[in-house]
Amino acid sequence: MVLSDPDPTTVPLDDLAAIVLCAEGEAGVLFDRQERRAHKQPLEATAPRPWVTPAARAPTARCAGHCIRDARYSDREIHENSIPVYDRQDTGFGPIGYVRYYKDPEGSMVGHPTKDYMIIELVPQVTLSSQGPHLKQTGELKVPDGHISPNALNPALDNERLLGADWFNNNELVVSGQLGVWYGRITNATNGIYQSHASHKMGDSGGPAVWHAPGSAYPSDANGFQAAGPWAGITKAIVLGLPPYTYTSSANILADLRTRDAADPGDVYGAGFEVTANP
Numbered sequence: 001m002v003l004s005d006p007d008p009t010t011v012p013l014d015d016l017a018a019i020v021l022c023a024e025g026e027a028g029v030l031f032d033r034q035e036r037r038a039h040k041q042p043l044e045a046t047a048p049r050p051w052v053t054p055a056a057r058a059p060t061a062r063c064a065g066h067c068i069r070d071a072r073y074s075d076r077e078i079h080e081n082s083i084p085v086y087d088r089q090d091t092g093f094g095p096i097g098y099v100r101y102y103k104d105p106e107g108s109m110v111g112h113p114t115k116d117y118m119i120i121e122l123v124p125q126v127t128l129s130s131q132g133p134h135l136k137q138t139g140e141l142k143v144p145d146g147h148i149s150p151n152a153l154n155p156a157l158d159n160e161r162l163l164g165a166d167w168f169n170n171n172e173l174v175v176s177g178q179l180g181v182w183y184g185r186i187t188n189a190t191n192g193i194y195q196s197h198a199s200h201k202m203g204d205s206g207g208p209a210v211w212h213a214p215g216s217a218y219p220s221d222a223n224g225f226q227a228a229g230p231w232a233g234i235t236k237a238i239v240l241g242l243p244p245y246t247y248t249s250s251a252n253i254l255a256d257l258r259t260r261d262a263a264d265p266g267d268v269y270g271a272g273f274e275v276t277a278n279p
Contacts (some may be wrong), residue, residue: 002073007235007237008040009079014026017027017114022090024188024274028148030156037164039198040239043064043121048055048066051269053217058121058122058124059121059122059126059128059276060097060100060119060120060121060122060269060270061097061119061120061122062117062118062119062120062206062208062234062236062253062273063085063114063117063118063120063205063206063234064111064117064234064236065102065103065104065105065111065115065116065117065118065204065207065260066105066108066111066116066205066236066237067085067102067118067206068099068102069105071104073099073102074102074103074104075103075104076101076206076269077100077101077269078098078100078101078169078269079100080150081095081098082098082099083098083099084097084277085097085099085120086168086216089233091113093125095123096122097120097121097122097123097126098118098120098121098125099118099120099215100116100119100120100121100269100270101104101117101119101268101269101270102117103115103116103118104118105178108244110236110237110239111205111236111237111248112239113191113193114150114151114191114192114193114235114248114252114254114256115151115248115252115253116236116248116254117248117256118206119269119270121269127256127278128153128276128278129276129278129279130186130275130276130278130279132176132208132243132279133223134176134178134181134219134225134227135175135181135208135210135226135227135228135229136210136226136227136228136229137210137228137229137230137231137275138210138228138229138230138275139207139274139275140159140230140231140254140273140274140275141163141230141231141232141250142158142159142230143158143159143160143161143162143163143164143251144158144161144213146161146162146163146164146251147160147164147176147248148160148161148162148164149162149192149249149251149252149254149255149256150191150252151252151255151256152194152251152255152257152258152259153255153258153262154258157254157255157258159250159251160251160254160255160258160277161163161251162187162189162192162249162251163186163189163194163232163249164189165186165187165188165189165194165195166189169186170185170214171185171186171196171212172184172186172196172198172212173183173186173194173196173209173210173214173232173233173247174198174209174210174213174219174229175198175199175200175207175208175209175210175235175247176203176208177199177200177201177203177204177207177235178201178202178203179199179200180225180233181219181225181227181229182194182197182198182199182200182220183198183212183218183219184197184198184199184243185197185247186197187243189249191252192248192249192251192252192255193236193246193248193249193252194209194232194233194245194246194247194248195237195239195241195243195245195246195247196209196245196246196247196251196265197243197245198245198247198268199236199243199245200235200238200245201238202238205236206232206234206235206238207234207235207236208233208234208235209231209232209233209234209235209247210227210229210230210231210232211228211229211230212229213230214226216229220255222265224264230274230275231250231275232247232249232250233247233248233249233250233252233253234248234250234253234255235247235250236248253273254273257270257271257272257273259272
């Protein structure tokens with residue numbers, strides 16, 4: 001009865017307390033996910049919280065989904081601040097964000113086969129930048145004629161299509177991690193998972209990979225091992241194979257976000273993701 005009132009600002013304080021309790025505390029206590037979606041407008045008017053309109057709030061970041069294994073939180077939008085994320089080089093800063101979604105690996109030891117990613121909502125104190133220590137991300141990779149991600153809707157967008165890995169393709173990834181800055185050719189792109197000679201090690205999962213645009217400079221001692229290119233994916237895992245280094249494509253992540261958002265409009269963290277243009 002409270003939530004159906006056309007003007008939530010007229011709700012008596014005793015009744016309003018129920019809404020505030022839900023919004024300020026554990027959202028699942030009073031309202032399940034379906035009820036939250038059905039009553040977004042009055043909830044937003046009475047107690048606007050980060051989870052009311054996920055697509056339109058704080059900036060988000062991406063990481064690998066297999067970094068967390070807890071069935072209580074997987075495969076759903078995590079509205080509560082239960083899983084803080086820290087900068088391992090500056091833990092004193094406090095949480096830089098909170099995990100809002102991650103895909104259960106479904107038995108795989110190296111993450112879900114096509115959807116191994118998580119969404120992190122960043123706190124307001126974090127300043128976005130397209131420039132990392134060595135890699136600058138210049139937007140999202142778009143491959144108009146590429147194969148379609150298995151996670152994509154029909155029709156697929158250009159940023160939901162994959163780089164080629166055939167013999168006549170020379171697509172390369174550039175990555176930065178604990179081993180330094182590496183680049184290497186993509187040898188396989190099955191199911192939107194890139195296999196590449198660009199190396200990494202355990203602990204690098206979720207780090208960005210950019211596409212090396214033909215003709216652009218390779219990272220080297222002469223340029224301080226800097227590289228720039230469109231975001232192409234994130235570090236996934238080391239597997240049995242040659243080369244053993246795998247990456248979840250940006251196409252798979254963006255396609256799955258759009259697919260989930262289409263099924264549940266306005267309640268998907270990270271929907272409509274774009275790489276920041278901030279320097």
